[in-house]
Amino acid sequence: xxxxxxxxxxxxxxxxxxxxxxxxxxxxxxxxxxxxxxxxxxxxxxxxxxxxxxxxxxxxxxxxxxxxxxxxxxxxxxxxxxxxxxxxxxxxxxxxxxxxxxxxxxxxxxxxxxxxxxxxxxxxxxxxxxxxxxxxxxxxxxxxxxxxxxxxxxx
Numbered sequence: 001x002x003x004x005x006x007x008x009x010x011x012x013x014x015x016x017x018x019x020x021x022x023x024x025x026x027x028x029x030x031x032x033x034x035x036x037x038x039x040x041x042x043x044x045x046x047x048x049x050x051x052x053x054x055x056x057x058x059x060x061x062x063x064x065x066x067x068x069x070x071x072x073x074x075x076x077x078x079x080x081x082x083x084x085x086x087x088x089x090x091x092x093x094x095x096x097x098x099x100x101x102x103x104x105x106x107x108x109x110x111x112x113x114x115x116x117x118x119x120x121x122x123x124x125x126x127x128x129x130x131x132x133x134x135x136x137x138x139x140x141x142x143x144x145x146x147x148x149x150x151x152x153x154x155x
Contacts (some may be wrong), residue, residue, distance in 0.1 A: 004042055004127040006103040010070030014101045016044045017072040017123040024048035024121045031055070031114070033124075033155060042127035049078065049120040054113025056146065057083065057136040060126060066106030067126040073098050076120025082110040083136075083143060091138070109136055109143065 004012070016036060024046055025032050031053040037044040060067040077097045084092050096102055104110065114120045135146040149155060 004068060006068040006070055006105050008070075009042070009068050009125045009127055010072070010101040010103040012042070013044065013070040013072040013123045013125040016125065017074045020046060020074065020123070022046065026050055026119060036123065037125075038129065042125055043129040044123060044125045047122045047124060049076070049114035049122070051114055051117055051119070054115075055111050057081070057109055057111045057138055057143075058133045058149070059109050059136075060104070060106060060130055061132055061134075065128065065131055067128055067130050068106050069104035069108075069124060069126050070101060071096075071104070071112070071122050071124040072101040074121040074123060076114065076118050077116045078120050078122060079113050079115045080110055081113070082108055083138065090142070 025034060026048045028050065031047055031049045034046045035043060036046050060069050073096045075098050077095055079093060079095050080102060082092050084090050131151050133149045135149060137144050137146045
């Protein structure tokens, strides 16, 4: 487990967001991710989101090697949906606007989406470096594993 907490990572994402030197790349097909930093204890990604683009519900490595995370919205606005254990229907939602940072605990299952009318840019930091993400399906019966996405193969 990394010594960097999700609170520290949200602050680190704000720092990186304030010092971006590469332009974001937008794609009509899906949100894009571009690695900014790959350090021994963490990594940072620049993400670009057109209106309507988002992730599926996912975690950051699951049981074997979960990553702490934090993200900062650089421009535009994003909405984070998070699974709330024990609550049915079980999803909370919050809007994150430009300049705001969010801490994500290693056991959180969440999705991030650009529900706005304008493009959005964000910086995401993970510690340790993200090795896999598990995608989930969510319906009236609850949460079930959908797919496993591996670093280097699926993104």
